Amino acid sequence: MLKNDRFLRALLREPVDVTPVWMMRQAGRYLPEYRATRKQAGDFLTLCKTPELACEVTLQPLRRYPFDAAILFSDILTIPDAFGQGLYFSEGEGPKFRKLIRTAADVEQLPDISVASELSYVTDAVSLIRRELNGAVPLIGFSGSPWTLATYMIEGGSSKDFRIAKQFLYDQPEAMHLLLQKLAAAVTDYLNAQIEAGAQAVQIFDTWGGILTTASYQSFSLAYMQSIVAKLIKEHEGRKIPVIVFTKNGGQWLESIVATGCQAVGLDWIVDIGEARNRIGNSVALQGNMDPSILYASPQAIRKEVGAILSSFGAGNGHVFNLGHGITPEVNPDHVTAFVAAVHELSAPYHS
């Protein structure tokens, strides 16, 4: 039994006492205890690949803040790593791959992988976190979207303009579709394995869908997320497993995102959540959407912005409070205290 099921109830648009809240990247570098565990692990990939350490950093933010959900600590690039692309992290430069995808042959030569065995360190972490949480709050599993994973595999890491990935898309669309099919199959298996290991909701992070044209987004990102959502396990342990689809910078496409069949749409901060609710709030829950940069402002300014977002959403069910993107490393942890308290305190009147 869950002691706090606000998060799952809100995702299913059921009544709650206060608006549930969690933060993307809540287990992260803004927390000194995270930095200590990462130092202990030696490097970032060891942290991800050691279930005990992944469990520890997953739980750290919950010891400080009354978040209504935990999210598995992992990296979005575990699947390309399992495909043998040689993921590594160079200090200050983010993720890198030793092998790159640049031709149709590179795509064809990707090995057949068994996600369950290659990524057992992830499912082991999920099981362990569930045990340690002991029903305090639900656990969220996640994956990057096929398009987002593909951009890293083609670019070889992060990118400013995604020039190489876009060139691949426009010059070799068939090879791109084959890559995305392989990734979509792996993401489906990966999320289902997380659900079977105990994840009680899952989120697909389409971090880079929002750099595409509308037409390319539909065929190269959204279509693959739709195929994944259709194949996910619908119920586990007697509960529905809600799916959250988050396309950063996807505010123009909310109606199409709903059409994937997801239970909730993640919103970045650019969207007005009240307008989003008018557009799609009768069919799905909404998750979001405070600009993470506002956490650098004063606690008073944070509280004011939380109030504005709650007021824009208005009374009723179906809101999970979150940031519009991940929290950044330089934020003062005390500002997160103010943020979470403001959500719980200021939202109560909207649920009476």
Next chain:
Amino acid sequence: MLKNDRFLRALLREPVDVTPVWMMRQAGRYLPEYRATRKQAGDFLTLCKTPELACEVTLQPLRRYPFDAAILFSDILTIPDAFGQGLYFSEGEGPKFRKLIRTAADVEQLPDISVASELSYVTDAVSLIRRELNGAVPLIGFSGSPWTLATYMIEGGSSKDFRIAKQFLYDQPEAMHLLLQKLAAAVTDYLNAQIEAGAQAVQIFDTWGGILTTASYQSFSLAYMQSIVAKLIKEHEGRKIPVIVFTKNGGQWLESIVATGCQAVGLDWIVDIGEARNRIGNSVALQGNMDPSILYASPQAIRKEVGAILSSFGAGNGHVFNLGHGITPEVNPDHVTAFVAAVHELSAPYHS
């Protein structure tokens, strides 16, 4: 008399024979002749501040390509430079300021400036370019939006997350509004001086409005652009002076952008131009919107994308073809030839 007035006609939604086309940053580093002139100038600011050199690089792309408009070569940060902020360019790092705006006192201490005298090098360039163009195509003047200029003045240069500018906005909103008022007054004078010197249309570049929440965009960027549009010279030399407002990543706010009173809305590549036309195309012209990254793809792929955008817009008046953002330095100049030819050739059937 203009030999080619397609661009101005399209902005006023009058009939044309083919869809006019120009490119943001068409006078730029992708052209070897630009790089040669810049080298000759010694540094970037000298290039901007020497009317003969600014005129030369403005005209260079028109010698290669049948563009339907010229755009004044200048930098968007001339106004902060005129305010005494000490603009300079460090190789590979973009623009920097020696003085920063960080407090209300910094804003209050900004000097009263006469744009006409401080920025006479710009109006001299406009007059010279008009003379040299000799009526071949119209000349576009431009300015950065107040919000966009403010971000550079506060951050001290380019930024990835605009953390300092946003912190200033949320913690010191009154000081931010005072800064934006001062900038809006200067932008108004600046654009009117360009019009009086011969600019036949003007564009406001709101490059960074699209990183704000909807509410902050409305009050900290759009409101100031609206006040500028209202005060611009409406007619000069017996012609209407169309105003183009371009907010990058502003696709969710097209209706509000129209409400500034502009004659045309610039679209980035994320928006579908047909959907934009359905939303706002009865009241303004649309400018855009090919993803500049597609210029890295093959000429065949470029032609296909041009065709898709023309088809999405459909038949009728009010389309100026452009990229969704500036052309980037590594593009092959031959691909621009293919791009411009595709626009002129493939658009003819839509205007018969």
